[in-house]
Amino acid sequence: MTGTQVAKVTESCHPEYKVGMHVVGDFGWQTRAVVNADDPGASLWLEKPYIIPDFSGLPLSLALGVLGMPGNTAYFGFLEICDPKPGDVVVVSGAAGAVGSHVGQIAQLKGCKVIGFTGSDEKVKWLVDELRFDAAFNYKTTDVVEALKQSTPEGVDCYFDNVGGALSSAVISQMRFRGRISVCGSISSYNADISKLPQAPDIQRTVLRKELKMEGFSVKYWNDRWDEGIKQNLQWIKEGKLVYRETVTEGFENMTKAFIGMLRGENIGKAVVKV
Amino acid sequence: MTGTQVAKVTESCHPEYKVGMHVVGDFGWQTRAVVNADDPGASLWLEKPYIIPDFSGLPLSLALGVLGMPGNTAYFGFLEICDPKPGDVVVVSGAAGAVGSHVGQIAQLKGCKVIGFTGSDEKVKWLVDELRFDAAFNYKTTDVVEALKQSTPEGVDCYFDNVGGALSSAVISQMRFRGRISVCGSISSYNADISKLPQAPDIQRTVLRKELKMEGFSVKYWNDRWDEGIKQNLQWIKEGKLVYRETVTEGFENMTKAFIGMLRGENIGKAVVKV
Known part of the structure; x- marks a missing residue:
């Protein structure tokens, strides 16, 4: 890294x-x-x-987050792979991260219902109160399948996955016919030995029966459209339609601490170190 | 059913x-x-x-197999979703079934290297000796990852999945950058309670890192091109390029036995009951 x-x-x-x-x-x-x-x-x-480019006076650190790679990951990875339609139900895991929180807001801008999964009650509160997610849950203290059945009995059309593992199997089991899954991250298995990946409920049967599409991507795909994403995200910020947050750690000597904290899920929004 | x-x-x-x-x-x-x-x-x-339509004298029972739904499933489900290129490495699970054996032969016709997984040594022999698969393995007695590492160290480009579960997780772990997975069946979990799907190693990390595409489908997608598939498969049979096999059970009273035998993997090619 x-x-x-x-x-x-x-x-x-x-x-x-x-x-x-x-x-x-x-x-x-x-x-x-x-x-x-x-x-x-x-x-x-x-x-x-x-x-x-010119950020119209916004802080340059946003070039690491909402006006940079994470912002374009959200913009292209969600719109191009999930292909959301107005009225679709969108689920985001890692929903309070830089990418997840951005995806949820784009989904709202596109007229979708948005449900987020995240790892603390504080983050749940931020997603619902400030970002106006339709629902958000702490996956550590919630039965994911039950939460989805109750908050969206009609099923899930789009899943933007930052996490992988059992949480994703649970979300995928609740998907609707012809749903789309954008695989952006799999933080639940980043530390796993590749030869002993964690076990999760098999998703193939759901992928088959519901005729789902799933795709892993790198934001590099859209390198030739890079400025389009930055420009649109900047425009949404100026119009007050896109809220972002940074968790800033001060001091070069605290960089390792900030990195580990991010993997532990201590940040809300983009984790940035100010040197 | x-x-x-x-x-x-x-x-x-x-x-x-x-x-x-x-x-x-x-x-x-x-x-x-x-x-x-x-x-x-x-x-x-x-x-x-x-x-x-006119089968040029071939048996009408083929309308249930190679010149019917399974044949079109192989034709469209493989060509349209796996999008094979000459030189690609193609893996098929359930490789000795009606669909699997057909997919493997189309892959060869398209200039691909073909590796099959199936459930008995007899079927392995048929795939290698008669259908000329580049390699075939009995998944019940083989380490799937090791078999793939040795037979195709370059990795897998296309996976046509009839099976799901741990076998599929193992194949997917050996896929190459930008590989395509066509999910046609998940026979390993057909008997599972949907709320307690069998556990398998998580595939999201591989889908992400290798930027894979996976899609479940129904042959219904291509209803408007139905005759195209039948015609091409008939043509390949006439040219001697497409070998098919049927496992025929005689007598209406043996239908249940034939059905259970098929689920147990006793058939090679299409399971047909002659009444």
């Missing part, structure tokens, strides 16, 4: 990247970096450092 | 269905039936009884 940074260009011999510009890149967990912008090395999603 | 029959029209007051014609329909487990052809009642796939 290299992580992603907002960095200021302090020296440059590249014509496109000028001193004083702010860029986004995977530069490593360090305070300064020397980078060949045309060949920045391995990155999960970036081909080269991204020059941050 | 109504089952599907080839039946002869013995009386008719419908202008399209003439006495003496042979039709395919879900008429129930009975020797004679009275049917309203315009509203034949619940069927898994047929809107109305299908008038069998």
Whole structure:
């Protein structure tokens, strides 16, 4: 995990990247970096450092969240794979994270009913009170199937999955005919040995009977439409239609703590370290 | 399970269905039936009884198998969802069944490498010796992951799934980037209580990291292209490119036995009862 940074260009011999510009890149967990912008090395999603466009005065840290990769992951990964229609029921797992909370709000903007699963009562409260989710549940203290049966007896049309494992099997079991599943994350098994993946109820029978579509994706698919996502998300923020939150940790020396906290689910919205 | 029959029209007051014609329909487990052809009642796939076209002298029972619903399931469900390219590695589970054995042969016709999983050594022998699969394994006596690692270290591009459960989790774990999974059956869980589906290793992480697509389907999708599938499969049979097999049980009174035998995996190719 290299992580992603907002960095200021302090020296440059590249014509496109000028001193004083702010860029986004995977530069490593360090305070300064020397980078060949045309060949920045391995990155999960970036081909080269991204020059941050005009954010109309909003903080540049948003280039790591709602106006960056997570924002575009939500925008493209939800709209392109889940193909939501007005009136659809949308379920989001990891719903209080940077991507999940964004997906839920786009779903509302598209006229969908939105149900979120997250890992604490505080997050549930945020999703329902501030983000106006139709329902949200703490999956640690809730029977997922029962919660869905009661909050959406008609079934689920779209599932935006950040989690995988038993929670996802439960959601998928409640899906409606021709539902769509966008697989964005599987945080429940990130620490698992690949040869001993955790057991979860088999989903193939539901996929078959309900004729579901499921797709794993990387936001890289839409690299050629990158600015479209940033622009639309910025527009929604300006119109007050898209609420975001950051959990900011101060100090380079606290970076590891912030990273572990994120994996433990301690953050709401995007986890950012301010150096 | 109504089952599907080839039946002869013995009386008719419908202008399209003439006495003496042979039709395919879900008429129930009975020797004679009275049917309203315009509203034949619940069927898994047929809107109305299908008038069998000219089979160039081939047996009419093929309208239940290679020249019927299973044949079209293989033709459309594999080609449209797995989208195979020459050189792709294709894995089929339930490989010695009517659909599976057909899919494997279409895959070969499209220039793919084909690996089958089935439930007996006799079936393995048939797949390799007669159908010329590149490899076939008895999943009951083989470590599926090891078998795939050795027979196709490059990984799997297309998986045509008739089975579900742990076997499918193992195959999916060996898939290659951007692989496609066509979910046609999940026979491993047909007897399971829907609220207690069997546990299998979680596939979401692989779906995510390998960016896989998985889709459950019904052959009904392609009702408007039905004749295209029948025609192409008939053509392949005439050219000697498509081998089929039927397991025929004689006598109406043995129908239950044949049905249970099929679920137990005793048949090779299409299970047919001759009345």
